[in-house]
Amino acid sequence: xxxxxxxxxxxxxxxxxxxxxxxxxxxxxxxxxxxxxxxxxxxxxxxxxxxxxxxxxxxxxxxxxxxxxxxxxxxxxxxxxxxxxxxxxxxxxxxxxxxxxxxxxxxxxxxxxxxxxxxxxxxxxxxxxxxxxxxxxxxxxxxxxxxxxxxxxxxxxxxxxxxxxxxxxxxxxxxxxxxxxxxxxxxxxxxxxxxxxxxxxxxxxxxxxxxxxxxxxxxxxxxxxxxxxxxxxxxxxxxxxxxxxxxxxxxxxxxx
Amino acid sequence: xxxxxxxxxxxxxxxxxxxxxxxxxxxxxxxxxxxxxxxxxxxxxxxxxxxxxxxxxxxxxxxxxxxxxxxxxxxxxxxxxxxxxxxxxxxxxxxxxxxxxxxxxxxxxxxxxxxxxxxxxxxxxxxxxxxxxxxxxxxxxxxxxxxxxxxxxxxxxxxxxxxxxxxxxxxxxxxxxxxxxxxxxxxxxxxxxxxxxxxxxxxxxxxxxxxxxxxxxxxxxxxxxxxxxxxxxxxxxxxxxxxxxxxxxxxxxxxxxxxxxxxxxxxxxxxxxxxxxxxxxxxxxxxxxxxxxxxxxxxxxxxxxxxxxxxxxxxxxxxxxxxxxxxxxxxxxxxxxxxxxxxxxxxxxxxxxxxxxxxxxxxxxxxxxxxxxxxxxxxxxxxxxxxxxxxxxxxxxxxxxxxxxxxxxxxxxxxxxxxxxxxxxxxxxxxxxxxxxxxxxxxxxxxxxxxxxxxxxxxxxxxxxxxxxxxxxx
Amino acid sequence: xxxxxxxxxxxxxxxxxxxxxxxxxxxxxxxxxxxxxxxxxxxxxxxxxxxxxxxxxxxxxxxxxxxxxxxxxxxxxxxxxxxxxxxxxxxxxxxxxxxxxxxxxxxxxxxxxxxxxxxxxxxxxxxxxxxxxxxxxxxxxxxxxxxxxxxxxxxxxxxxxxxxxxxxxxxxxxxxxxxxxxxxxxxxxxxxxxxxxxxxxxxxxxxxxxxxxxxxxxxxxxxx
Ligand code: SF4
Numbered sequence: 040x041x042x043x044x045x046x047x048x049x050x051x052x053x054x055x056x057x058x059x060x061x062x063x064x065x066x067x068x069x070x071x072x073x074x075x076x077x078x079x080x081x082x083x084x085x086x087x088x089x090x091x092x093x094x095x096x097x098x099x100x101x102x103x104x105x106x107x108x109x110x111x112x113x114x115x116x117x118x119x120x121x122x123x124x125x126x127x128x129x130x131x132x133x134x135x136x137x138x139x140x141x142x143x144x145x146x147x148x149x150x151x152x153x154x155x156x157x158x159x160x161x162x163x164x165x166x167x168x169x170x171x172x173x174x175x176x177x178x179x180x181x182x183x184x185x186x187x188x189x190x191x192x193x194x195x196x197x198x199x200x201x202x203x204x205x206x207x208x209x210x211x212x213x214x215x216x217x218x219x220x221x222x223x224x225x226x227x228x229x230x231x232x233x234x235x236x237x238x239x240x241x242x243x244x245x246x247x248x249x250x251x252x253x254x255x256x257x258x259x260x261x262x263x264x265x266x267x268x269x270x271x272x273x274x275x276x277x278x279x280x281x282x283x284x285x286x287x288x289x290x291x292x293x294x295x
Numbered sequence: 296x297x298x299x300x301x302x303x304x305x306x307x308x309x310x311x312x313x314x315x316x317x318x319x320x321x322x323x324x325x326x327x328x329x330x331x332x333x334x335x336x337x338x339x340x341x342x343x344x345x346x347x348x349x350x351x352x353x354x355x356x357x358x359x360x361x362x363x364x365x366x367x368x369x370x371x372x373x374x375x376x377x378x379x380x381x382x383x384x385x386x387x388x389x390x391x392x393x394x395x396x397x398x399x400x401x402x403x404x405x406x407x408x409x410x411x412x413x414x415x416x417x418x419x420x421x422x423x424x425x426x427x428x429x430x431x432x433x434x435x436x437x438x439x440x441x442x443x444x445x446x447x448x449x450x451x452x453x454x455x456x457x458x459x460x461x462x463x464x465x466x467x468x469x470x471x472x473x474x475x476x477x478x479x480x481x482x483x484x485x486x487x488x489x490x491x492x493x494x495x496x497x498x499x500x501x502x503x504x505x506x507x508x509x510x511x512x513x514x515x516x517x518x519x520x521x522x523x524x525x526x527x528x529x530x531x532x533x534x535x536x537x538x539x540x541x542x543x544x545x546x547x548x549x550x551x552x553x554x555x556x557x558x559x560x561x562x563x564x565x566x567x568x569x570x571x572x573x574x575x576x577x578x579x580x581x582x583x584x585x586x587x588x589x590x591x592x593x594x595x596x597x598x599x600x601x602x603x604x605x606x607x608x609x610x611x612x613x614x615x616x617x618x619x620x621x622x623x624x625x626x627x628x629x630x631x632x633x634x635x636x637x638x639x640x641x642x643x644x645x646x647x648x649x650x651x652x653x654x655x656x657x658x659x660x661x662x663x664x665x666x667x668x669x670x671x672x673x674x675x676x677x678x679x680x681x682x683x684x685x686x687x688x689x690x691x692x693x694x695x696x697x698x699x700x701x702x703x704x705x706x707x708x709x710x711x712x713x714x715x716x717x718x719x720x721x722x723x724x725x726x727x728x729x730x731x732x733x734x735x736x737x738x739x740x741x742x743x744x745x746x747x748x749x750x751x752x753x754x755x756x757x758x759x760x761x762x763x764x765x766x767x768x769x
Numbered sequence: 770x771x772x773x774x775x776x777x778x779x780x781x782x783x784x785x786x787x788x789x790x791x792x793x794x795x796x797x798x799x800x801x802x803x804x805x806x807x808x809x810x811x812x813x814x815x816x817x818x819x820x821x822x823x824x825x826x827x828x829x830x831x832x833x834x835x836x837x838x839x840x841x842x843x844x845x846x847x848x849x850x851x852x853x854x855x856x857x858x859x860x861x862x863x864x865x866x867x868x869x870x871x872x873x874x875x876x877x878x879x880x881x882x883x884x885x886x887x888x889x890x891x892x893x894x895x896x897x898x899x900x901x902x903x904x905x906x907x908x909x910x911x912x913x914x915x916x917x918x919x920x921x922x923x924x925x926x927x928x929x930x931x932x933x934x935x936x937x938x939x940x941x942x943x944x945x946x947x948x949x950x951x952x953x954x955x956x957x958x959x960x961x962x963x964x965x966x967x968x969x970x971x972x973x974x975x976x977x978x979x980x981x982x983x984x985x986x987x988x989x990x991x992x993x
Contacts, residue, residue, distance in 0.1 A: 051757050051758075053707075053717075055757060056717055056756050056757040056758055057717050057720060057721055057724075057752055057756055057757075058721075058750065058751075058752045059752070059753075060752075060753065060755070060756060060757035060760050061753075063757040063761070064757075064760075079758075079761055081710045082710065083706070083707045083708075083709075083710050083713040083714075084707045086707070088700060088703060089700060089704060089707075090680070091661060091680060091683065092683060092687060092692065092696060092700055093680065093682075093683030093684040093685070093686055093687030093688070093692065094684075094687050094700060094704070095684055095687075097700070097704045097707075097708070100704075100708055101704075101707055101708065104708070104710070181660070181661070181662040181663055181664075182661075182663070185662075185663040185664070185666075185667055186663065212664075213620055213662075213664070214620050214660050214662035214664070216620070216660065217660065218659070218660025218661065218662070219660075219661075220696070221658075221659070221660045222742065222743060223740065223742030223743055224657065224658075224696070224742070225304070225307070225658055226741075226742035226743065226745055226746055227307065227308050227311055227746075228307055228311070228621055228624055228625070228658065229660075229742075229746070230745075230746035230747070231311055231624045232620050232621075232624065232660075233746075233747065235620075257749070257750050258747065260733075260748075260750050261733070261743070261747030261748045261749055261750055262746070262747040262748075264733055264747070264748040264750075265735075265746065265747045265748045272750075285753070286732055288750045289732050289733040289748060289749075289750030289751070290732045291730055291731050291732040291733075292730040292731075292732055292753075293730065319972070322972060322973035323973070325973065326969060326973035338811060338813075339811075339812075340809055340811045340812070343809050344808070344809060344811075347808045347809055351808070357785065358790065358798060359781050359785075360778050360781045360782055360785070360789065360790070361789075361790050361795070361798055362798075363777075363778070363781075364778070365802065373954070373955065379771075379773040379774040379777055380773060381773045381776060381777065385773060429980065430970070431968045431970040431971070431979060431980075432968075432970035435970065435971075448969070448970060448973070449970075450970050450971075451970075451973070453971075453972075454972060455971055455972055458971055478971040478972060478974045478976055479976055481971055482968060482971065482976045482978070482979060486978070486979065486980060489980065490890065490980075493980075494890055508802065509802050509805065510955045511955075512955060512959075518966065518967050518968060518969075518979065519966055519967070519968045519979035519980045519981065520923050520966040520979060520980045520981025520982070521979065521980040521981075523919070523922070523923045523960070523981065524923050524924070524980055524981075527919045527920055527923065527958070528920070538777065538781075543798075543801060543802060543805070544801070544802060544805035545805065545941075545942075545945045546805040546806065546807050546808065546942055546945070547805070547808070548941075549808070549940070549941035549942050549945070550808040550809075552941065553811070560969075562832075562963075563828060563831065563832065563905075563906040563907070563963065564832075564906040564908055564961065564963045565963070566832070566962065566963050566964050566965070566966055566967060566981070567960065567961070567962060567963075567966070567981065568908075568960075568961035568963075569958060569959070569960050569961070570955075570958070570959040570960075571957065571958055572955040572956065572957055572958075572959075573955075573957060574957065575913075575957050576913075576914070576915075576956070576957055578914070578915035579913055579914060579915060579918075579957055580866070580886070580887045580915060580918045581887040581888075581913075581918045581919055581920045582913060582919060582957045582958060590777075592773075592777045592780075596777050596780035596781045596784065597780055597784065598784070599780070599781050599784030599785060600783070600784030600785055600786060601784065604784075
């Protein structure tokens, strides 16, 4: 089992840092309330943009940066399936088998987790002591779902939020079309995918969309707003931590 | 065939704006995706069978030379002939020579992606031999002078009116002058027209889903029965197979059959699975007098031992196409060559060159749904990423992408500088948004804001706020 | 084209970083071919003989075949005639030139006009024996030979297949073992048939009777 007060290195992610600090603070709050000591080591980005563009050298440099900054912690936790997946599933493959860096990457891999799965699977959290008055629908972001098996964890926790009703959408497991640089390299395709996603969200009649990855959330929120649809978009951590006082993603300051 | 993969983006946009195509693509979800899910749910062992399927295909590839030689020996032993072709030109010539040796004029064909790959129909026609496709979907697109848009449902991009048009334009000589649009009537008409071709053909050409080393058999899997009429009625049967199709034993085929139909159409098993071994036996009352197998390499042997070897596990079930959100949005023609969807995005650059097909492995979000459904667990996203790496190494990555990445990397490697740049960006974006919370137009991010708003940051980065907090609570 | 053959094999071996297989590794592969190991076989087909028959019937119906059961071989001709009458089908039938089939009391059904040969254009109904049935998916295993023309399985609109219940096995592998035990060389053609011919190529709407038979009717012969 885990030590009394595990020391967590919070990997904030570059998107949260820039676009949605609340998600970082939500993660912090949830982890601290669950009895962890949390620190925020020096960090920039996990390196996915380089990795997925085929630039292994840059990806490797950034991986080394993350490994060095985080390897002294008991756990690395990120409020993102995509970044956690990068560290957990891809970092080792950036280094030669049996090299020193490979071993360090593999060690880091074993202790890296996506936030909701860390809270439930590792810390055994069963109850979110908050409320949220709303009908929500949940989008499964691809890396979290398929690389890390995040599916039931956020739903289990959301199920304990007072006042919250979860309504599943059709095809919640289909990509929203964000895909990192994909969304600007192939905007028409990306638009088509996010349009389909929005249609499924609307069909549920939910007033809030939640997901565990900010990339997807920015994409979906941007599309909803362009279409003039007033559905609130939030990271699941905000709801679980009860930090829903700030405007939703892309919402006007002071509410709409 | 002339590849148009370079124009992928243009093709894709045209496809998105083609309402007929969009309606047709919608059928895939009902026709394939849901049926697959139901079939998989009915077989509790499916997950373990996928593991076994992956392992078996790896075993074959690791001993491909041995199994190919054994397969060849067994074909010869059972009275057939094996021909090796390094490339499309050699394969076409082999087929033509066989056809000429029996003075063939009319050739019927079962569905074969290898035949599409080598452009066999055009070649035969140019040499005075008439090839007739007999799979209904292939037949329709042959009449329309099109390529298949899907590896198991070649005409999935068409609607019934388009099929009716094609039949009306071509079936008058067979006595069909009335136009029908009902699928039943269209099928009956095609059945009658093609029946005559089956009976008159001199040579029947099929593909091969598997080649069995133990017995020297080729295996085809169909639902219509056209492949069987193709290979049973004419005097000569030619099976086209790419070299990786070899499988050791009938037990091994049994394993792959359990995966194939469920993954492809959601059937428990396709209607017809046929094992063909040599020509007819002396006492047989029907069947072909000659049996030829053409083994095509066309660049596959050089994938062995390399980073793309895993792709050769593919059993062409099309599950990766059906489940791909990009394929579902644009269909197969946009990919610009024979093999579309995720499997094509990996295979096509190998077969026609990354310089021509470089767009394909880039047009993916790496959502991973293809790998999730692949019955032999090919890591398609990883293999697409390998192509991107090759492009990057060879400086084929487009300049704007390379430049943008370079600027970003410069900062990302320098945390202090990065923090300042991020703080500036947060401030600037917030200002652009005013209090609206989002930005409607951002010249540098046109790709984004052409279609959606950009949610704006609140003004200060997490790191800034975190630093401020830490000062407050030391 | 031997040059092509050598080049392909050489490229493969270069990729595998070895020469032609020899020694123990080769012997292992030879042994694997001589005694093919089975992979995981789904549990569903592994029940008792009567469960297998029930599963076969269920799966064949799922694949849209129609089925009849008779408990006595002698009743087959009557069952066939009744099926044709029920479905309003022609009574001219083409039958596989199979000795066991010929031994049945067809003369008891004077309306049936029977020819024993391979199929020809225009044939409407065929009758063939099955070599085996595979319960797992309701699949028939038919083989070509002097008594089993393959064309009968594909050209006529209606294909009637006679299947002794005792030849219903659980899995494809069991079917191959049965064929191997028959001791003959591999027939030119082995057909697995699972339901009648169909196509979904026009707008993904499934239609029966694409190029092969529109109807597949199986008579399961369960002798008590
Ligand atoms: S890559 Fe996998 S899913 Fe795609 S066609 Fe091949 S076997 Fe099927």
